[in-house]
Amino acid sequence: MASATALSWYAARGSASTGPIDFASFISYNGPIMDWVYVEDIAGHAGREVEVRGWVYHKRSSGKVRFLVVRDGTGLLQGTMYSADKDAPLFQTFDALTQESSVLVRGVVREEKRAPGGFELEIREIVPVQISRDYPITPKEHSTPFLMEHRHLWLRSEKQHAVLRVRAEVVKAIRDFFDGRGFRLMDTPILTPSACEGTTTLFETAYFDQKAYLSQSGQLYNEATAMAFGKVYCFGPTFRAERSKTRKHLIEFWMVEPEVAFATLEDITVLGEDLVLFIIDRVLTRRRADLDILERDVKPLERVAKPFPRLRYEEILPRLQEKGSTIKFGDDFGAPEEALLSEFYDVPVCISHFPAAVKAFYMQPAPDRPDLALGVDVIASESYGEIIGGGQRIHDLDLLEERIREHRLPREAYEWYLDLRKYGSVPHSGFGLGVERTVSWMCGIKHIRETIPFPRLLYRIYP
């Protein structure tokens, strides 16, 4: 009887009411909700009468038969109704519904091959909760600028659901991977007193009467927590005030950064490979249905295996030049170089031993080649670009002091960081993996902006 109570609560408002909703009476309803079923669980309810609560995704009518497709956030369910009387009350209620109106729908679940999803609801009752007017996103095509302007509504569509479910799975996989290997989660601050690397542009904000900056990496703090806990990771949003305007850049993005005491470049490279493989495996086994919706060809993901091709910067340079790249020793990789790599290899590759001059101040130099840095980048296949950047950090106090001087960084701000080299310093390494680039690679979608619910882009902060 409890579910009947819920239905009658809505029904009492009138079947096509658009007035204010009486939430107080809804809150006072406290009986068990026995028949409320989510669409993703519908298969277990065949033959039973259930209530689905959701929004009108689509509707069609054909004389004496009507179809109502409802989405409830977990899936889509088609409901049907028949009547010889076109003015039947149920039909009148149906006719008043518009796209994205919120509804309670009650009916009997039936297996039905003709219905999308294989199950169907024989509708007995429809109770509108709120009728929406002029929903802007129609079932036809829209331009990306228009959809971005309506991102808060775009999230309701099927493809966006698939991408964001993959994102949730990638995040879960990352946490499970590190937690399962005994890494401690160390949340690093978002408000920081100074640059982590000094090179990239930072968002400045007021910290009472001081200046503060939004973090562009948790790494330096992670080096401190790694010396405290051995192996750690931080996972959170990162901010870069660079005027980047490409499909691979967000102003605000999520990054996971492990840091391991006593680990070398080799150790951290293997860790990165294992992480990437773990994520791919999780997405392939648990989110295959979403990859199907996105029409993702999974073969490029399935063929990724250990070890990834390992290349030193100096090894790959002549091959790039042979293919027409204008890159010369000392230059960092650009988009054309990443694209060429995707021609050479159909799997991700690890590039290491970059010229020290183009890398961050904290990078450990190679023992036999001080002009090279012990850094490693993992470049995803299919031109999805750099997903991992990391390496071995300087552990020697004198060298680090020298680098801070060379880069003209304010020493006072780095006193605590130098302390880590004074009290039990050890070789240590870590990397950062970009969540959105990884998700766009998994999903096979070209633009990173769809891999986060509300992307922050150059010149776009709405909604």
Added chain:
RNA sequence: UCCUCGGUAGCUCAAUCGGCAGAGCGGGUGGCUGUUAACCACUAGGUUGCAGGUUCGAGUCCUGCCCGAGGAGCCA
């Protein structure tokens, strides 16, 4: 920040040489017993991004500005 392209109905776009501003979708009305972006008929819907200029006449040509997209550099 630089280069390139674009802005016409709610949306996606068309409009020939500078000569009556249009179509599909969506909305509304009616029809149809299995629709899958349903279909059929009718119907309403316009400050052509903004400001100025050339011209008998500008969506179209010129100048400036605003907004957006693609790419580069930088990086995850």
